[in-house]
Amino acid sequence: MPAARRCCGGSRMDWCYRTASLPRGIRMQTRSSQSMLHLFLVTLTLQACGDAGTEPNALPPVPPPQPPPPLSVVIEPVFTQLSFSSPVAMMQSPGDDTRWYVVEQRGIVRVFDHDVNVASSSVYLDIDSRVDSSANEAGLLGMAFHPDFQNNGQVFLSYTRGGPLTSVVSRFTVDPNSGLPDPASEFIVLTVPQPFGNHNGGNLAFGPGGNLYIGFGDGGGGGDPEENGQDTHNILGAIVRVDVDGVPPYAIPNDNPFATNSQCMAGFGTMDCPEIYA
Structure with missing residues (x-):
């Protein structure tokens, strides 16, 4: 071997x-x-x-979601026989789609039938004599029907008055005989002084909980020189939320950020205003 x-x-x-x-x-x-x-x-x-990465019963991968189809928007003119003076809002009352209401900045609310062939509108409420619309962003600026309008006939308006310039939120009540809001029924809910004639704001809307939301501008002047937008001791530059069905002129909803503070009924106070919602 x-x-x-x-x-x-x-x-x-x-x-x-x-x-x-x-x-x-x-x-x-x-x-x-x-x-x-x-x-x-x-x-x-x-x-x-x-075989390490393969399971015999593995499901196939889920395909990515498909993007929604593009929206198709068609703009068509309506109520072409009507014209208005500086309209700032248009709405219908709760539970009634037969009529439209148009808010004119000068202080007049007009109403017309929901008919494409309608040829005229009529005055629903005229508070022109109470409204100061001389500044470019002042005037009658907002309107909202109470959610229970069909029963209580309450309409809320937001406007600026002069001497000095002040934002006013008021409630008017429909006269059952005429079917129109009575100018003499005005009940002032809230006021706030306006330092300038611009950025007054004043849009109104009721929320699903029945509270009234009010949008106020910062008071204007260019660049918010008084810094109202960051000052929670006044209600300028804020969205206000109040309960107009509470103790007059209004109550504060319990879940407002500063709900336990004293009310700023004149638009300002020494503490954070409880009317402020955002």
Whole structure:
């Protein structure tokens, strides 16, 4: 038997030593078996790696959501036979879609039938003599029907009056005989002094809870020189929320941010105004 020989180093040395002592045929067969074993292990490893990320019951990936189709908006002129003087708002009363109301900045509310062929409108309420609309952003600026208008006939208006310039929120009540708000029924809910003739604001809206929301501007002057927008001791530059069904002239909703403070009925106070909602 031939003498053993060393053909390599490291961990393969013993294998080389043993195979070198075998006859050539046996050595070839042994090496062939080793090669087949090596190939089998490599194949098994690759198959295991390939199957590692696949589950037989895996669901297919969910496709990304499809974008909504583009909106199709068509603008068509309506009530083409009517004209108004500086309209600032247009609305319908709760529970009645047969008529439209238009608020004119000069201090007049007009009404007309919901008919594309309507040819005229009529005066619903005229408080022109109480409204100062001389400044470009002053005048009659907002209107809202009480949610229970069909029963109580209450209409709320927001306007500026002169001497000095002041924003006024008032309630008017419909006369059951005429079906029109009675100018003499005015009940002032809230006032706030306006330092300038712009940025007065005054939009009105009732929320789903029945509270009245009032939007006041910062009082104007260019760049808010009096910093009213950041001053919570007055109600300028704020959205006000009040309960007009509470103790007159109004109550403060319990969840207003400063609800426990004294009311700022003149538009300002020494504490954070509880009328402020945002």
